[in-house]
Amino acid sequence: MKLSSFYDGDRTVLSFEVFPPKKTSSVETVYNTIAELQSLKPDYISVTYGAGGSAVNNYTCDIASLIKNKYGIEAMAHLTCINSTKADVDRVLKELKENNIENILALRGDKNPDFEPKTDFIHANDLVAYIKAQGDFGVSVAGYPETHFEAPDGMTDIRNLKNKVECGAQSIVTQLFFNNAYFYRFRDRCDSAGIYVPISAGIMPVTNSKQIERMVSMCGASLPRKFVKMIQKYEDRPEALVDAGIAFAVDQIVDLVANGVDGIHIYTMNNPYIAKRITESIRGLL
Secondary structure, three states: OOHHHHHHOOOOEEEEEEOOOOOOOOOHHHHHHHHHHHOOOOOEEEEOOOHHHOOOOOOHHHHHHHHHHHOOOEEEEEEEOOOOOHHHHHHHHHHHHHOOOOEEEEEOOOOOOOOOOOOOOOOHHHHHHHHHHHOOOEEEEEEOOOOOOOOOOHHHHHHHHHHHHHOOOOEEEEOOOOOHHHHHHHHHHHHHOOOOOOEEEEEOOOOOHHHHHHHHHHHOOOOOHHHHHHHHHHOOOHHHHHHHHHHHHHHHHHHHHHOOOOEEEEEOOOOHHHHHHHHHHHHHHO
């Protein structure tokens, strides 16, 4: 089933993201996470691509196949292209088809000093167009409420996003944000630019201070005063910070749903406990 079909009704779509284990960890840990997430009945679960965009020891397809073929939940496989040739992408697409995976999140991927970037795909829209030409996949792309850090300004970023949609993307999943005002501005800009595909808001429940530092350095998300005060108050009380982080995420989601968001995409960090707490708090709203 293509993910676009989930957005046909009036309800808010709920999805989760999981990631493959590090090379030092067993893939079984992710399998256990998925088994627990199944009971929460998400519309779909996305699986990130291997670190650095490398196809070597990449469990993305294996995990997506488990989600779809064992647990009966629609899966979306992330696919990056900055370190891939067309032959690399062809192999991944073939494997996805063989495992009945119909949906892909097409990304350029982050530059990695350990890999020399390939030149077959310069931007994500190149990958979107290539995937659409290779088979009947549903393709989603990333959106950036606070603007991609490489874009000179917000409107240029929106034009780049529109290019991805015009190449065949059918829905958008946003980068995480902690201030809903940025999402509403982003949605308005999309509407003004003629981008009318569904947009799922990416929500990251922050439950420890190290996680905050990592997320801010990776994606440049700004921290509202309310969020900063919460961290300062509870940073020395780990259990309290978990509760506060979940409450903050739930508060974001309640406001987003009330304002007509198409979907909520929760970055679970492979933590089913956090996902369960949030889902139980918002299920009646969706």
